[in-house]
Amino acid sequence: MRPTTPCGQPDLVSIVVPFFNEADGIQLFHQTLRPILDSQPQVRFEVICVDDGSQDHTLEQLLALSGLDGRFRVIELSRNFGKEAALTAGIDMASGEAVIPIDADLQDPPELIAALLAEWRRGFDVVLARRVDRTADSFLKRTTASLFYKVHNQISTIQVPQDVGDYRLMSRNAIEALKQLPENQRFMKGLFAWIGFRSTTIDYVRHTRASGKTKFSGWRLWNFAIDGITSFSTAPLKVWTYIGGAGAVLSLCYASFIVLRTLILGVDVPGFASLLVAILFLGSLQLISIGVLGEYIGRIYLESKQRPTYIVRQRYGVADES
Known part of the structure; x- marks a missing residue:
């Protein structure tokens, strides 16, 4: 009681x-x-x-x-x-x-x-x-x-x-x-x-x-949700380690495939479209990961000011x- x-x-x-x-x-x-x-x-x-x-x-x-x-x-x-x-x-x-x-x-x-x-x-x-x-x-x-x-x-x-x-x-x-x-x-x-x-x-x-x-x-609720997640979890930061690792493995596999194909079939003219897609995709991932880092760095910046x-x-x- x-x-x-x-x-x-x-x-x-x-x-x-x-x-x-x-x-x-x-x-x-x-x-x-x-x-x-x-x-x-x-x-x-x-x-x-x-x-x-x-x-x-x-x-x-x-x-x-x-x-x-x-x-x-x-x-x-x-x-x-x-x-x-x-x-x-x-x-x-x-x-x-x-x-x-x-x-x-x-x-x-x-x-x-x-x-x-x-x-x-x-x-x-x-x-x-x-x-x-x-x-x-x-x-x-x-x-x-x-x-x-x-x-x-x-x-x-x-x-x-x-x-x-x-x-x-x-x-x-x-x-x-x-x-x-x-x-x-x-x-x-x-x-x-x-x-x-x-x-x-x-x-x-x-x-x-x-x-x-x-x-x-809706915009304020979205920002409120981001605040809630970044306040009590570092998972959004950790996930980019796994995404980067998976991308590295896929890139290595694709590079091995290109080398083998070149050795067997000879030099081939690479496709412009596939190259552009790959660059845009990886660039977008990098920008997203920078944005996630920015959310956490922004919180550190605001907290460091120690404003009431x-x-x-x-x-x-x-x-x-x-």
């Missing part, structure tokens, strides 16, 4: 919510979340709302919401750093004994919070929320997501649970372990999986987006821990 909180105080649970241009859905988010929080009188809640450089009225509405409901606290970042950075900022600011990241679009149902807390009280450090029905997502998104999980888990030693997003519960022990990971280019699903800890899974049906539209275009993952412009209702 999980240790009890000292002095008989109710457990403090932090809910971390990144926001980026979500002004149209903030009121609905609050209306949906408030009764769920009220239904857990044995728990104290803080809702860390991270404004990730929104360009609409998201910040103003979050501040108004914070004034109406003291459980809502607002972190304003200096610009748009991306969801992974905003999520990191919220987790860093959270002071609860458990932390629950959730999106503001209500695709991941807040009604699951009670079940997450129940499993946490049973002694689990991490409670995963797994999507068993993703019909709310497009066919292309479901297909590419499934392909990504399969490829990532095949080539990486860290297994990212399939159909599990950021929505989960993490104990304070897990959060403190996560905060020790210093990298700037963050693939949070992989970092969540890397820290380990005793975990369990709860299944749920993913809802349609309550308002607004997704901020992840995010910069906070202002905190509203959150105590400064510095």
